[in-house]
Amino acid sequence: MFPYAIDLENISFSYENHMIINNLSLKVKPGEHIGIVGDSGCGKSTLLKIIAGLYPPDSGTIAIAGAHFPEKIRKQVALVMQGNSLFPLSIRDNITCGHPIADEMVWAACQSASLTKWIAKLPNGLDTNVGERGNQVSGGQAQRIQIARALCKDAPIILLDEPISALDQDTGHSVLDSLGKLTNGKTVVHVTHHQETLDDSDTIYRMEGGSLAYLHKKAAVREENDS
Template sequence: MGIRVENLRYAYGSKLVLRDISLFVNAGEYIGIVGVSGCGKSTLLKLLAGLYQTQSGVVEVHGACRPEEIRKNVAMVMQNTVLFPASIKENITCGHPMSEEVIWQACKAAQLTEWITSLADGIDTFVGEQGGKVSGGQAQRIAIARAIARNAPVILLDEATSALDGDTGSAVLAALDSLTRGRTVVSVSHRHETLANCSRIYKLEDGRLHSL
């Protein structure tokens, strides 16, 4: 299954961002993408996530080509997670019906159990407007638990170039390890720890991918 991108071109209005992208990722493979701020990394990930409609070229993700089908196969984790003003549990399930067992397994894999059980309201703790009551690392791990609970075959990780001060703690890295193990992964990252997992790394430049 994996990912197949061929001759993908994408523009915002008259601003051409992706000129000619071809990329093949085998099922279970972990690849990295680097590039300067504004080169189009998040744009490419959004196309791979089915958040944008292709303008020309092919995007196939785990056998799906239509954006609404692609979305079912993908879980995306961004560095600066914004949580819903709701409980931790609701932030993990996003309203999808799932068993307590699945929710707690996701919490455990995302290194959240100890923290959650230390809270007076546990998993029902309200995380506040814009998730203000939790640290950056905790918010990140809640987003990772959400992605684990979705159980999607393809994982997209987006770390903005401008956010290098994000939480790089060992708990977040362990949570990411649990999320990505055995899955197809495309990771936009500048962190040595994350790129170390990649079997291939590409640089996005002038709207094209170059092997590093």
């Protein structure tokens, strides 16, 4: 077994000559929920893509559930990206990513992502095509489809990039509620502009100058770490 679900040691990453991540280290225990806040453009989405195995760091080491290589890392994580990452396929295919997942499980994920009412009204239901880059669905629906995808993947590590930013307040709260229940026992990294949505997080960091500063830790976690 590995002691940390996420173990980043002194990683750096640049887009061309622009350094975004600067000697950043992060350790997250299995089952721990962390939140990351920070100004727009500080590198939060880039950091999640590195943790998800989409971008290799320029330097430093990365171990995700003990995996070091992108193909293995990607199996361990489900990433709900900011913005639209839908394929021009059916709602079902966007949720299952082509894996043979039973309808019951797809509907359960839709329920948790507050999608069922809308899908039930569509003439083709789950077989409705979302269009090129999801242009046949709203931003909020696209975000909820991605959340259902992440729930169906059933990976031990869930990465959420502003998961409710395109949702109205009520839907946002109900999706966060469902996510809270379904991420129980999983490792979660939740990036957000709204620190008040991080009630569920054990530890909160602020991202600044390419690295993470500790902001807040729940008392229970603090005691456990201190003992």
